[in-house]
Amino acid sequence: MTPKIAQFLRDHAPATPCLVLDVDRVEANYRRLKAALPLARVYYAVKANPAAPILSRLTALGSSFDAASWEEIEACLAAGARPDAISYGNTIKKVSAIQAAHAAGVTMFAFDSEAELDKLARHAPGARVYCRILVENKGAEWPLSRKFGCELEMARDLMVRARDLGLDPYGISFHVGSQQTSTAAYEGAIARVAMLFTDLKDAGVKLRMVNLGGGYPVRYRAEVPGIDDFGMAIMGAMTQHFGNDLPEMLIEPGRFLVGDAGVVSSEVVLVSRKGKDDPVRWVYLDIGRFGGLAETEGEAIKYSFRTPHDGGADGPVTIAGPTCDSTDTLYEKSNYRLPMALSSGDRVELLSTGAYVTTYASQAFNGFRPLAEHYV
Secondary structure (H helix, E strand, O other), rough: OOHHHHHHHHHHHHOEEEEEHHHHHHHHHHHHOOOOOOEEEEEEEEEEEHHHHHHHHHHHHOOOOEEEEHHHHHHHHHHHOOHEEEEEEOOOOOOHHHHHHHHHOOOEEEEOHHHHHHHHHHOOOOOEEEEEEOOOOOOOOOOOOOOOOEEHHHHHHHHHHHHHOOOOHHHHHOOOOOOEOOHHHHHHHHHHHHHHHHHHHHHOOOOOOOEOOOOOOOOOOOOOOOOOHHHHHHHHHHHHHHHHOOOOEOOOOOHHHHHHHHHEEEEEEEEEEEOOOOOOEEEOOOHHHOOOOHHHHHHHHOEEEEEEOOOEEEEEEEEEEEOOOOOOOOEOOOOOEEEEEOOOEEEEEEEEOOOOOOOOOOOOOOHHOOOOOEEO
């Protein structure tokens, strides 16, 4: 929690649940990332948090943007981003969205299948295209391994076809999974990309770009490698496999830029037990999985909590949301402990919740409104 967030919560005590996000911390994280990977161009993954204050600040810093929909592209343009600074990074796009993006001046598109490539050739002629490949997601707390990407041999054939269709076969992308805690994941993926570059050069297609994706982690409950560790591993692997002929490098950070810039403030609705002698208390908050904490699915992302009673005696808890749905249980197996003094009406802060919370919140499940947002 940054001093600005703490002061806002003290001075305003906003209604809960809400997100309070420090935009200055986003800028600081952007500068840290640029220092760790100075040769890479930053394309902020808009899906992590598309709030206008974030997009405007990043635009002013010279960031580019990775958009997953026409609506995200519109938001970037409204924030002042240049069309040629936007990558349409979703490999699954409606024809109408491709046409709108192309008409707006977006020139770079992702794909991972022949059908999507053919759509791009018809509706975004001459565009720069890059193919996403499948890579190992081991070490990621939120894996992304199967829905997107294709095998290397298919990627080779698709990039040759892209050239033959009159598109610009620009490069290759991969994603090692969100909240990736292993630098080795990037090293292995870069080795696969380098092989593909060589195969395509032999086929008469000279690629110019490697999109290293996102996945750069933030600290939740457990320590994670620092961004400098990832920078050194990535640059070491790029130099090892490409030598002095380094291609252009793109990175698509989302969580790393905004995750630890935000705090969710919540209210305890109820503290109860399932049996008189049950040592485990159930703590129900006014925000849950349907309120934006979707990444607690499978207890994958483990947020840290701050309460008014920290430092006192604590005990084991199961933490759940407020809705009439049994799947709205956040943590039951991850050994969370909260103060014994915690009771209904207490405010609780969930730390490092600036990413993938507001965008995952349902509109009105059980009638609950999405959490409010405050950018300071």
